[in-house]
Every structure is written in structure tokens, then in C-alpha cells.
Amino acid sequence: MRLSRSNSLILSLPWLVTFILFWLFPLLYSLIMGFSDYRLLATDFDWIGWDNYRELAADDNFLSALKNTFVFVLGTIPVTTVIALALALFVSRGFKGRGLFRAGFFLPSVTSMVVIALIFTNLYQRGGYIALLARFAGLSPPEHGFLFDRATALYSIMAMDVWMSVGYYMLIFLAGLKAIPDELYEAAELNGAGWWRRFWSITLPLLRPVALFIIVINSIKSFQVFVEIFVMTKGKFDTATAVYFIYEQGLQTQFRFGYASAAAYLLFVIIAMFSIVQFVLLRRRRALW
Amino acid sequence: MFRICLLTLLALIVTGSHVAAKTTIEWWQFWTDPSVKPTIRAIVDDFEKANPDIEVKLTDLTWANGHEKIVIALASGTGPDVLELGSDWIAQFAATGHLRDLSEHLSPDSNESQGYGMATYEGRLYAKPWILGTRVMFANRDLLTRAGYNPEFAPATLDQFKQAAFKITALDKEIYGWGSNAAEKHRLYKKYLPFFWSQGAQIFTDDKRYCVLSSDKAIKALQLYKELHDSCGYVANQRGIEDAFLDGKIGFLISGDWLLKRIELEQRNINLVSTLFPGLKFPGRSFQGGEFLAVNAASDQAEAAMKLIDFVTSPEAQVRFCKANRSANPSSKQAQQDDYFQTNLHLQTFIKQMSMVRHPPVDPDWVYIENAIEEAVEEALFGSGLPAEALRQARQKIAELKQK
Incomplete structure (x- = not known):
């Protein structure tokens, strides 16, 4: 049965209204606010053109937050992707108890980020298990704990994020692996290709669309990292990221909604550009292969 | 039947009007x-x-x-x-x-x-x-005694306090003279300001026109705070410091009345001293x-x-x-x-x-000012900045804000 155009519209109305009211309108409104000096509690505001963007370009705190965000993205994406792929390859093999491994790796992804962040805050503290493990391995952990040291705080949060994310991306890689026809491997094996050759010439090229999806999705998620920072360090010890900066400006210190909106749109542009670059690079490499 | 209905109606009206x-x-x-x-x-x-x-x-x-x-x-x-x-x-x-x-x-x-x-x-x-x-200074009497102080001793001046903290630190590798807060938001500045005020420093001039956060007195206060932090400090968040204090690992800490509540509820056994915050002369000024x-x-x-x-x-x-x-x-x-x-x-x-x-200035931008002070203290304690430079930068930020 075909739905008429008016019926389709009526049926999609609940979603459409929600989308316009709670997504489109705030998005456009915040874009406009980015050109004003609007503060949440103020009764009036002025249009200030590009001033917010100019101020952001010279704001040390914003630049530091951007730097931290890039460190986070560039540090976690390759590690997460490689480990997720390795885990997918591991659990795709037929061995006893692989279901248990799959569930175990995936479990952190379905646990609340706040809960995990609180647990890791304890693990990272002075005298915590991670400090003990580091000592056991002959390393000297930071004296006051991993999160109370500028040299280790951000990297500790990144490590936790990798641990939490790999299970989810492992599952996506696993689906990609299942979609690769067995005939290709059989043919390669008949031609004398070893494991590494099969992986390099069959698995990797055919997993490229999945890898692209994972890298883009994970990049967008990592650019928006917030909860971990909020729970574990409140942006202290050089861990403030771009979204944390936006939160601070908009809802913590001076309620500068205009300034925070401008920062949010700047981040949006950066994410969009980063995603486009990823698409172009990965597609070009696929063409080469 | 009619009467019952009428009475019920009346009762409803009376109750309704009462609620309204x-x-x-x-x-x-x-x-x-x-x-x-x-x-x-x-x-x-x-x-x-x-x-x-x-x-x-x-x-x-x-x-x-x-x-x-x-x-x-x-x-x-x-x-x-x-x-x-x-x-x-x-x-x-x-x-x-x-x-x-x-x-x-x-x-x-x-x-x-x-x-x-x-x-x-x-x-x-x-x-x-x-x-x-407010915040007062708490001390562990047993550690003070072990460090050679008589049972009635409580530091009256910042010099006495510093000396006692150093002596306690020297007792054992696992004993610290001072519980020093990590860069905790909305908390660190409350720990620094008693030192700041007790040195006689001010955030603004009396006429509130100029920020004087980087005065010599303020720098001296931050230098002392940093010295305690670097040489005798058990660094953790407030809860962690209190845990270590109640476990007998810390000689002195600044805390509020919640610590007394905790000691009572958890029935902790600690030989506790509570004393007014020390100053250049006794007593100093704490946070309100x-x-x-x-x-x-x-x-x-x-x-x-x-x-x-x-x-x-x-x-x-x-x-x-x-x-x-x-x-x-x-x-x-x-x-x-x-x-x-x-x-x-x-x-x-x-x-x-x-x-x-003393209480912080009643200023609509206080949350921002507080943040600038905390960043300065954090930079001095955990970064590479010198106290004077960190405070100068904070003063500049606050002055710029006030000029807007």
C-alpha cells in the first residue's frame, strides 16, 4: 500500500516538530548568537559581528583547549582503530570461549561513561592499582597520582577512552570481516599467500569502508570529548578540551552564550574539515589499491 | 437523598475554596x-x-x-x-x-x-x-608530639606553622606535614586565600578600582604556599587529604566543619587539634x-x-x-x-x-576572578610558572575583565 504525500507528512510530523523545535531552531539560534555578546543573565545584548571569533583566535584558554582536543583525537583514533581491528581479528577465529571474549571486550562500551570515569579516577590515584602496576613494571608513577600531574593527566584519560571504545569498534570490524567472502582467502591460499599477505591484500582493502566509518565516527566523538574531562579533572592539569571550554564559557564562569556559541561553531567547522580530509585521503588510497 | 447531595456539594465548595x-x-x-x-x-x-x-x-x-x-x-x-x-x-x-x-x-x-x-x-x-x-586549621596531636612539641602546642604564626610542618615531614617517609589540595575547582582558591589574607594582601584596592592580586604580600603568600606544597605536601583532592589525615599520615590541614561530622559519624580515632588559622601575628584570617x-x-x-x-x-x-x-x-x-x-x-x-x-569581594564577576586566582595557584604549584609571574598574569586577566 502506498502512502499519499499528505499521509506521509502527517506520520512524520511528530519527528519533524521535534526536529525543528529541539534541533534546527537551537542550531540556527546559536549560530546567530555567535555574533552577539549575549550572556544568559543579561537583559540586553549587542550585535558584535565577528568579534567573538576574533577573541577566540587570541584566547589562550581556547587555543590550549583546541590543542588538547587535537592531542586527544590524534592520540586515540589510531590506537583505538588498530586495537579494535586486532581484537576483531582475534575473536573472529574459531576457538573455545570466543563469545566470552567478545562480550568482555564489548562490555565497557555499554557501561555508563560516568561510572567508568569514576572507577578510573580511583585506579589512577596515588597508591591506586595502576600506580602499583607501574611500580611492578619498574616504572615510577607520578607522585600525586596520574590525574594530578600535567604530564600524565590527559594521556591517562585518553588511555581510558581507548579501553572503553575498542569493544564497540571491534564489533563493527567484526561485521566487516564477516562480509568478506571466504573464496578470496581460499584462492589466495591456493596461490601460496601467507597470513600477512592475505591480511594486507584482502582483509585490509575490503575493510576500508568500515575503517573509514570507524575513523570518521570516532573522530567526531573524540572532538566532542567532555564527560571524561568533567568527571575526572574538571579541565584542570591541562586537560580542558574544546567542548569543556564551551561548557565553561556558557554555563560556568560568565554565562557568555554568544562567545560559547561562536566557539561551538568553530569546533563544528574544524570537525567538518577534519572529516572531509579523512574521506578524501581514505578514498584516494582506496583508488590506489 | 437531595439533602445528602447538597451537603456533599457544600463540603466540596468549602474545601475547594479553602485549598484555593x-x-x-x-x-x-x-x-x-x-x-x-x-x-x-x-x-x-x-x-x-x-x-x-x-x-x-x-x-x-x-x-x-x-x-x-x-x-x-x-x-x-x-x-x-x-x-x-x-x-x-x-x-x-x-x-x-x-x-x-x-x-x-x-x-x-x-x-x-x-x-x-x-x-x-x-x-x-x-x-x-x-x-x-569557614575553614580552620586541624592538626594531628600525636604527630606534633612525635615531632617534639609539647601537648599544648598549636601554631600561632605562619612561621611556627611552617616549622612544625617541616618537622613532621622529617619524621618518616610516609608522613607529610601539610595536606595540599590538588587543582580542584572552587576549592583550591579557598585554601590559598587564608594565606593571602593572613599576609595582609588584598584582591582589590579599598576603593575597588584596581586589582592588586600580585602585590608583594600576595606573592609572599603564594611562595609560602608553594614551599609547603613542594616540601611537605601530601597532594590529593579534599577527600583524599582528609582520608590521609584521619589515617594519621598528615600533620596539618585546612578544613571545614564537615570533617568533624565525618570523624563523629565514622567514629574515627584521631588525636585532633583544631586551631585558628595562624598569621603574621596570631591569629590570621580565614575564608568566609x-x-x-x-x-x-x-x-x-x-x-x-x-x-x-x-x-x-x-x-x-x-x-x-x-x-x-x-x-x-x-x-x-x-x-x-x-x-x-x-x-x-x-x-x-x-x-x-x-x-x-575575610570573604571574597561581592562582585558579579567573582566566579571569573576566582577562576583566574585558581589558575595562578595551579600554575605556581603544578606548572613551571613562578608565583610572581602567575599572579601577575591573573591580575592582568582580572584587570582586562574590569576594563570591559
Whole structure:
């Protein structure tokens, strides 16, 4: 049965209204606010053109937050992707108890980020298990704990994020692996290709669309990292990221909604550009292969 | 049958009109702790009994996001009739016209109540002090004795304190002289400011025109704080420091009355000394903050709201609250005379300290200023910046803000 155009519209109305009211309108409104000096509690505001963007370009705190965000993205994406792929390859093999491994790796992804962040805050503290493990391995952990040291705080949060994310991306890689026809491997094996050759010439090229999806999705998620920072360090010890900066400006210190909106749109542009670059690079490499 | 129906109808009308005549006011408050909330509820119940025409709707906030909720509610022109506010927020909401001016209703008398200074913005009063808070110095008597001090010793000056902290640190590798806060938001500055004020430093000049955060006295205070942090400090968050202190690993720490509550509830066995914060001369100046009750400017039930505020801040209600929460600093001086406070030496320390305190400037931009100070302290303690340079940068940030 075909739905008429008016019926389709009526049926999609609940979603459409929600989308316009709670997504489109705030998005456009915040874009406009980015050109004003609007503060949440103020009764009036002025249009200030590009001033917010100019101020952001010279704001040390914003630049530091951007730097931290890039460190986070560039540090976690390759590690997460490689480990997720390795885990997918591991659990795709037929061995006893692989279901248990799959569930175990995936479990952190379905646990609340706040809960995990609180647990890791304890693990990272002075005298915590991670400090003990580091000592056991002959390393000297930071004296006051991993999160109370500028040299280790951000990297500790990144490590936790990798641990939490790999299970989810492992599952996506696993689906990609299942979609690769067995005939290709059989043919390669008949031609004398070893494991590494099969992986390099069959698995990797055919997993490229999945890898692209994972890298883009994970990049967008990592650019928006917030909860971990909020729970574990409140942006202290050089861990403030771009979204944390936006939160601070908009809802913590001076309620500068205009300034925070401008920062949010700047981040949006950066994410969009980063995603486009990823698409172009990965597609070009696929063409080469 | 007709009579019964008529009577029922009449009864409904009478009850309905009675309900309709009731004024409902809403109070947003932060005391959600299971040991305190029933007392808040009981105080409100008593208020409703004393004022049968007023009904109070109680809403709980948390410290994690209460401030944001209040800001958003006030900005949208809604919000409750009565608000519990931290002292740091009053100027912010008063400056933007979101709090009712209570100057006509309140008559501040320092003989009756403390804390009005924190609720006064540009000469007008915007909130009533309820439960105040300060920080005192706690010490572990056993560690002091082990370090060679006699049992009556408590440091009177900053020099004596520093010396004692160093001696305690020298006792053992696992013993620290001083509990030094990590860069905790909204907390670190409260630990530095007692040193700052006790050196005689100020954030602004008396006429409030210039920021003098990087004065020689301020630098000296931060240098001392850094020296303690680097040489004797057990660095952790507040909870971690208190854990280590109660485990006998730390000689001195600055803390509030919640530590006494914790010791009592957890039945911790510690040979505790509480003393006024030391200064260049005894005593120094500690930090003052507190909880205030204010009326939303958009409320159309201001009279009923003020009745509730007066009831909740009455000396009797304050004593009830302090007993439930083990709070040491009711704003009412009459409440402070209650046996509960008079017979407890540690609570007496808090009450004495409250007369030797400073509070942050009542400034709408305080949250930003606080952040700048915290960043300076964090940079000096955990970064590579020297105290003088870190404070100079913070002063510059604050001065730029004030120029805008």
C-alpha cells in the first residue's frame, strides 16, 4: 500500500516538530548568537559581528583547549582503530570461549561513561592499582597520582577512552570481516599467500569502508570529548578540551552564550574539515589499491 | 437523598475554596543528605503549621549542577520563590536584577547576625544569611608530639606553622606535614586565600578600582604556599587529604566543619587539634562563605517567601539544622550561644574563627576572578610558572575583565 504525500507528512510530523523545535531552531539560534555578546543573565545584548571569533583566535584558554582536543583525537583514533581491528581479528577465529571474549571486550562500551570515569579516577590515584602496576613494571608513577600531574593527566584519560571504545569498534570490524567472502582467502591460499599477505591484500582493502566509518565516527566523538574531562579533572592539569571550554564559557564562569556559541561553531567547522580530509585521503588510497 | 447531595456539594465548595485560598511557594535548596533532609522537611512542616495559609513546595538541588539550574531558571523568568544561594553567587544574580532587594525588610545588626557583608551589593541587601562556613586549621596531636612539641602546642604564626610542618615531614617517609589540595575547582582558591589574607594582601584596592592580586604580600603568600606544597605536601583532592589525615599520615590541614561530622559519624580515632588559622601575628584570617536565602525578583509571593526565610533563619531553626548537619557556624549569634556550640571545643574554634575572616569581594564577576586566582595557584604549584609571574598574569586577566 502506498502512502499519499499528505499521509506521509502527517506520520512524520511528530519527528519533524521535534526536529525543528529541539534541533534546527537551537542550531540556527546559536549560530546567530555567535555574533552577539549575549550572556544568559543579561537583559540586553549587542550585535558584535565577528568579534567573538576574533577573541577566540587570541584566547589562550581556547587555543590550549583546541590543542588538547587535537592531542586527544590524534592520540586515540589510531590506537583505538588498530586495537579494535586486532581484537576483531582475534575473536573472529574459531576457538573455545570466543563469545566470552567478545562480550568482555564489548562490555565497557555499554557501561555508563560516568561510572567508568569514576572507577578510573580511583585506579589512577596515588597508591591506586595502576600506580602499583607501574611500580611492578619498574616504572615510577607520578607522585600525586596520574590525574594530578600535567604530564600524565590527559594521556591517562585518553588511555581510558581507548579501553572503553575498542569493544564497540571491534564489533563493527567484526561485521566487516564477516562480509568478506571466504573464496578470496581460499584462492589466495591456493596461490601460496601467507597470513600477512592475505591480511594486507584482502582483509585490509575490503575493510576500508568500515575503517573509514570507524575513523570518521570516532573522530567526531573524540572532538566532542567532555564527560571524561568533567568527571575526572574538571579541565584542570591541562586537560580542558574544546567542548569543556564551551561548557565553561556558557554555563560556568560568565554565562557568555554568544562567545560559547561562536566557539561551538568553530569546533563544528574544524570537525567538518577534519572529516572531509579523512574521506578524501581514505578514498584516494582506496583508488590506489 | 437531595439533602445528602447538597451537603456533599457544600463540603466540596468549602474545601475547594479553602485549598484555593492557600498560597504555594517554592523553595529550591541544596540539603539532600539523608541525615539533614528530614530536618529541613520538619522545619518546613512546622512553618506550614504556623502559617496554615502557606504551602511550601520543596525542591532539591545538587552542588554539581544547582548553580546552572538556578541561572537557567532565572534567565527564563521562572524559578522558585525562595532560593538557597552560595555567598559567591549573590552579586551575580543581584547585578542582573534577578533577586528582590530585601533592604527594606532586613535590618542587619552585627550583634544579632553575621554574614550580611556577603549579601550586600552596591549598598543594598539581597539575601539573608543562614548557615555560614569557614575553614580552620586541624592538626594531628600525636604527630606534633612525635615531632617534639609539647601537648599544648598549636601554631600561632605562619612561621611556627611552617616549622612544625617541616618537622613532621622529617619524621618518616610516609608522613607529610601539610595536606595540599590538588587543582580542584572552587576549592583550591579557598585554601590559598587564608594565606593571602593572613599576609595582609588584598584582591582589590579599598576603593575597588584596581586589582592588586600580585602585590608583594600576595606573592609572599603564594611562595609560602608553594614551599609547603613542594616540601611537605601530601597532594590529593579534599577527600583524599582528609582520608590521609584521619589515617594519621598528615600533620596539618585546612578544613571545614564537615570533617568533624565525618570523624563523629565514622567514629574515627584521631588525636585532633583544631586551631585558628595562624598569621603574621596570631591569629590570621580565614575564608568566609555560607548559605543564604533570597527571594526571586519574579516571585509574586514575596511576602510569603520572606515569612519562610524569617522562619528558617530563626535562631531555633538554625540550631535544629546545625545539630542535624553538625554545622558549626549558624549566622545567628543567639543560636551560637546554644549549649550545643558552647560545650564543644572544636565548634568553639569555628565560632571564634568566624570573627577573624575575610570573604571574597561581592562582585558579579567573582566566579571569573576566582577562576583566574585558581589558575595562578595551579600554575605556581603544578606548572613551571613562578608565583610572581602567575599572579601577575591573573591580575592582568582580572584587570582586562574590569576594563570591559
